[in-house]
Amino acid sequence: MACFWLNCKFLRYAYYYLAVGNAIFSDFFLEVPIKKVWELYQVNVLVFDETKQTIIKWIQ
Numbered sequence: 001m002a003c004f005w006l007n008c009k010f011l012r013y014a015y016y017y018l019a020v021g022n023a024i025f026s027d028f029f030l031e032v033p034i035k036k037v038w039e040l041y042q043v044n045v046l047v048f049d050e051t052k053q054t055i056i057k058w059i060q
């Protein structure tokens with residue numbers, strides 16, 4: 001259960017950080033086309049999944 005909670009918290013902070021960082025540095029939500037946003041989202045999900053798996057291995 002602790003492991004699950006950690007994963008959720010980690011992902012939430014990671015997404016929050018990305019959203020804020022993108023909005024501040026490149027007006028991300030205004031200028032980038034929807035298709036590009038979706039591509040970036042998919043890449044981010046892959047990266048976070050890799051990171052999450054690594055963290056799970058460390059914990060175990």
